Amino acid sequence: MTVQNETDPLEIAGERLDSRLIMGTGGAPSMAVLREALVASGTELTTVAMRRVDPSARGSVLDVLRECGVRVLPNTAGCFTAGEAVLTAKLAREALGTDWVKLEVIADERTLLPDPIELVEAAEQLVDDGFTVLPYTSDDPVLARRLERIGCAAVMPLGSPIGSGLGIRNPHNIALIVEQAGVPVILDAGIGTASDAALAMELGCDAVLLATAVTRAQSPARMAAAMRHAVEAGRLARQAGRIPRRHHAQASSPFEGLAT
Amino acid sequence: MKVIVNGEPREVPEGTSVAQAVATVSAAGSGVAAALNDEVVRRSAWDDTPLREADRLEVLTAVQGG
Structure with missing residues (x-):
């Protein structure tokens, strides 16, 4: 099996992307x-x-x-209403x-959490108008299902608030969203470091969207490379199928044939 | 007549078009969109769309974000 040469594209609305890392541009110093x-x-x-x-930009x-x-x-960042x-x-x-x-569609500036009512309203209007809608949503599986039914091309649940770097606060909800989704699930917001991105992929997300974790890192290019590898590693681990967690140890070396 | 371009009140001659008003804030040939009183005006219609007294024109472009 030549894992290195396998292609594993992400498909959104019939379009193929070979990278499962979607970047944001906010926060870069230059x-x-x-x-x-x-x-x-x-x-x-x-x-x-x-x-x-x-004009002076x-x-x-x-x-x-x-x-x-x-x-x-x-994106429609900064919008508080569907309109x-x-x-x-x-x-x-x-x-x-x-x-x-x-x-x-955010509810307030302090949390930047999505306003679910306005989000659904906006998604309906934009889908009707022919847009390919990728909604930033809370980690609520019910809301994710509603967005998919409306016709969104993906659902993008947050791991934790935008820019917080708190990682994935409710992995169980992300797993529930993945389990039911018929469209790509993209973990959006809250990633702090590479292990968070790997966890998102291990939970079964199809892609990760992040900005701050890279753009405000001490070395953005290094962190970007780390995220690239983390997304690939997490994806491979998900596909490989992890071992079950056990309460007690299980020896990996045989006991037979020990010198006594 | 008085109009508002990107939140700033301005005095412009009668008959000023969307294209002329946009040109006062951006020389970009692409990557810019305009909304007149919350309705998008397609670029192809900028020349033929005149501003009226108290119109609000928004001229947007892409910036770092998200």
């Missing part, structure tokens, strides 16, 4: 650091936010993505020529 990190991560899909143009994140050959995934999120998604479609959107 475009140069961002470029290095994106290259090291091996990502093929990366989020951007939509904001009022700043120098260098565009779009140029960096183009140079890296990375596909752009606009704001839908307008932002439509502006992103017009500006960037993509109907993919990371749908984010």
